[in-house]
Amino acid sequence: MACALFVKTLFLGSDLTLITMKKTILSFCLMLAFVSNISAQLQSPTEFLPAYGKQITHYHQVEDYFKYLTDKSNLIKQQKYGLTPELRDLNVFFISSPENLANLEQIRNNNLAAIGLSNSKNQMIGDKLIVWLSFNVHGNEFAGTESAMTVAYELINPTNIETKKWLENTIVILDPCINPDGYSRYGNWLREISGKKNHPELSDREHMEDWPGGRYNHYLFDLNRDWAWQTQPESQQRIALYNKWMPQVHTDVHEQGFDSPYFFPPSAEPIHEYIEKYQRDFHDVLGKNMSKKFDSNNWLYNTSERFDLFYPSYGDTYPAYNGAVGMTLEQGGIGAGREVMMSNGTTLSIKDRYTHHAAAVLTVVESAAAQADVLLKGFRGFMNNSRKTVKGYYKMYVMKNNPKLVQLAELLKKNNIDFSYADANVKASGFNYSTKSEKGFTIETNDLIVKVDQPKAVFAQVLFEPNQKLNDSLSYDITAWALPLAYGIEGYAVKNSLDFKTKVAIEIKEKVVPQNVYAFHIPWNNRISAQVLSLLHQNNIKVRSAMKKAVFGDVIIEAGGLLVSKADNPKVVDFEKTISKLIKVKDDYNYITSGFSSNARDAGGENFNLLKAPKVLLLSGRGISSTEFGATWFYLQETVDYPVSVVEINNLKRINLSDFNTIILADGDYDLSDDQQKKMEDWIKNGGKVIAMNGALSLFEGKDGYALKVYATDDDKTAAEKESDLEVLKERFLDFQNAERREISKSIPGAIIENQLNKSHPLSFGLGDIYYSLKTDGTYFSLLKDAINVAYIPKDYKSYGFIGHEIKKKLKNTVSFAVDSKGKGCVIYMVDNPLFRGFWENGNLLFSNALFLVN
Structure with a gap:
């Protein structure tokens, strides 16, 4: 009808117009037919899922819906990035214009090249903004994943002309469920205990989540506290992909107690001093834009309360310390089940929850697309200028050579933080973490060196800086995390970046084990020591541990050092080969050819306790x-x-x-x-x-x-x-409004x-x-x-x-x-x-x- 009307209008013009507009008419009609056809075929989540908004969606149904969208639309593309411990897929979906999706890899490289993390840049492809949307890091906050389906649908819905404008200059990376195992645990529980009718009153088991709850992942870790540390496989796989893209905006979608109004930026204090003005400014923009949407619908909300930007391992702070505008969105919903009666007498449904989330998240994309130039400039300035001006008091961090450096180096690699090892001896002076004082020391070969002059300058500073400035003591989480202390390593923060010879790795010489080994020594000095002892116990190998230092020629066995002797294990076939194979992961192991100690602590003496295998x-x-x-x-x-x-x-x-x-x-x-x-x-x-x-x-x-x-x-x-009683008496005269701060x-x-x-x-x-x-x-x-x-x-x-x-x-x-x-x-x-x-x-x-x- 619309195409016919357009043609009729053109026929009212001159013949020249008809000739010159022939291709335009044809293109318009084909486009309209295509849009009409796609629109008729593309189903919303409500149309695709029979219980959408009424019951939690099974994870496999979420996957089915996103597969349906990728099959039906050329505006969305899937990438599987990993597996959970329970072998569920982890996926992200790239949503943008067909042209952008066709050039994803070059857009990614251009983005990294602009901040010094890639040498591959294509001048023919213009700058694109990258917005990453993360949903459901906490499994029982399931309205996040429910809303992810609505957000994806609206972004690619052909009839939604506005979203198509946003996608011209924006790549949306959408992760519909960070924590599929927790989401599925909660979902299975809720479906199993649900009856035909909703029970909004709190006196029903759907509002009383059973232990251990669905909030956490398979190992019951809080994945929202694991962004920096990456102890969990979900975090490791996700952050590896995140660091390959380095978005300018990251949105972390959560739920809080069901009676709480919606929370959106600006964030609360304390806000780390390294959070820059452009990040705060965009928070203000979001606050104003979201408030308009929420005001028009008479939805309650709050800003600048509770959720701060300080601890570096959250889904808002980790991106923020890596140059993005990171944010938390919080919808009331935990404990709500399918529907709940709130204290104001109104009910909160699943549909209410995902509708609020979808409105907020789409506002993030809209606002970001409108400010793409500002955000790109701010992001690149953050990443490039910070390495030149070197934020913070210190410019170099030195970790003294220690077997525990193995784990620290792994953490730095996971976060793309550059480091090296000293290949020379240099005199220096710096802040010693253990003594909390300035002292002279010598940088020696194989000490680990982190210089702040690098693309990840700010994040390196945040992790290593001895004292972070806490501008408000009402913090949401832990307030200190100095890595040398966490790893038990002697560390120094140095004000000047010294120039000396370094190397990329420590050379490890391969051991040649003779055939006359009396006993093997496994140093007790890091987690790998415990892994080796675990393996030895499980293979029924008898192990002793030194109570005090014992000296056997050139081999010094420290207190705690493990000793595996041939005498304790006479039934072990080919002793040298068998034991060296079991302990080879511990590259600093050694061996002795005699049980005689030069300091009177022989291998068969009371200094070496025979260890019991724990049951x-x-x-x-x-x-x-x-x-x-x-x-x-x-x-x-x-x-x-x-x-x-x-x-x-x-x-x-x-x-x-x-x-x-x-x-x-x-x-x-x-x-x-x-x-x-x-x-x-x-x-x-x-x-x-x-x-x-x-x-x-x-x-x-x-x-x-x-x-x-x-x-x-x-x-x-x-x-x-008595002191406590006196405090109680004093509190009678104190005001109410500062009670929380006094606490x-x-x-x-x-x-x-x-x-x-x-x-x-x-x-x-x-x-x-x-x-x-x-x-x-x-x-x-x-x-x-x-x-x-x-x-x-x-x-x-x-x-x-x-x-x-x-x-x-x-x-x-x-x-x-x-x-x-x-x-x-x-x-x-x-x-x-x-x-x-x-x-x-x-x-x-x-x-x-x-x-x-x-x-």
Whole structure:
């Protein structure tokens, strides 16, 4: 009809017009017919999915819909970028004009070339803006993935002329579900417990998510805290692709408590000082544009509250420190199920949630496309100027040669941060992380060097800079993460970038093992040591560990060093070949040809303890922290690859504890009966070992026969209670509006704290002279009596990050890690969780000590 009307109008003109416009008429009619045909065929999510907006969509249905879109439209292209631990596909979808999609690889290279990360640039292809949209990093925030389908549809819908204009200069990279395993866990649960009718009232199980919940991935890690550390396979695969594209805008789509209004930028303080004006300005633009959309629909929203830009491992901060405008979008929805009654009396449906998200996300794309030139200029200035002007106080970071550099180098590679190794000795002066003071030192061959003059200058600074400026103590997350302390490495921050010879790698000489080996020595100095010991135990190889340094000719076996002798393993066929094959991953292993020690610590003497292979029981279930359990499970399954029996706490009564010699209690509230606690106590006395972390310590705190107490004496307890009573009386006169800020004076959102070590105890082996612990709450215990305080916070302790002034003074002379012997067994108390988020590398070694070396 429209084509016929257009032709009729042209016939009213001159013959010349008809001749010159003949091709235009034909092109217009063909285009209109094509659009009409595609529009009739292209189904919206509501048309394609029978329960869209009424029930959570199965992950395979999400994949089916995106396959349908890619089959039907030339505006969208799929790329599979990985697999989850449960073998679900991870996908992104490129959405743009056909011309842009045909030139994706060159557009990518042009973008990288503009910031010094590629040498391949095509002048014929103009600048394009790259906008990355991430949905559902938390599996139970499922309206994100639901909205991703609507967003994709609207972007490629032929009848939506506006979105086609945006795509002329913009590449949209859409990841519909970052966490398919968590999404599927939650989705299966919700569908299984759902009835025919919705239950908006809270007194229904669809509003009471069962343990462990769908928020987390397979290993129950919070993927939204894993962007920088990349401990999880989903993060590793996604960030590898992200760093190949380096977008100018990144949107992280979330849900929060169902009663909360929508949150969109600007973000809250604290905002890191390296976040630039152009990033803040675009947040303001988004705030104004989104508010117009939300105002027109009478939707509630808020900005500048709660969600800050500081901790570097979020889906908004990681992109921000890599030059993009990163942002969080938060829709109320957690706990809503299919529909929920809010406190204002209105109901919130799945359709409401994805509609709000889709409106906000499309506004991001629209606003970005309109400001493409500004965003490209700001992004390139951020990436290029930062390496020239070198933000921050320091221009070079030096990590002294240490076996733990292997893991640090892996982290830097994952984040595309340039580094090298010293190939000469140079005198220098710098800030020492352990002592928190300036001191002279020598840069020596094989020290790891990170210079800030590189494309990833800002992100390198953020990770290594000793003290980040915290302009608001009401932070959403941990406030310190200095990598040398996390890895247990002697590190220096240097003000000047020194010029000296470097190399790209450390040369490792291949070992030639003779046929007369008396024993192999495996140094105990990083996570690979624990991986090797795990492998040896699983192959029934007997292993000893040194209590003190022992010298065998040129071979020095350090405290904790492992010894695998032929005498302990007479049945091992072809001993030299078999053992060297098992331990070859540990390239600093050595061997001795005699058991005679030059310092009177012979291989067969009391200095070398025969290690027991742990038989591990790990408790799970309701009451136990999902993420802390997950961190322990991941450590056992992936970090050291050691067998573990995981048992739900409500099935503990069915377990014969004598089948195990090690029980691990992750942080949680353990509701054990008196009979169960008595059985565990008897099991410990008969040689069992318990590793208890955080909240699990309550099972032993103040109990008869255990040393764990908050106060060392009754007088200390009385004095503390008296002080607390006085504080309560003072608070009667304080105002209400500052109550939250006063409360943080008693809290630690996440800070790094110095610990003195009892270096002669196996729990401290390999950690170094001082252990810096990442403390994430205000729990503390006085130094224990009748137990070994292996790591404790000294009176004048050093720290990094925010610690409330009230709790700061109470931490003096308190214990962090201790061993309490009971009969033939023991309890290892871990006040802090050394496995927190899996990135505290020295904590991995400390936990390995507890699992393998403490007998």
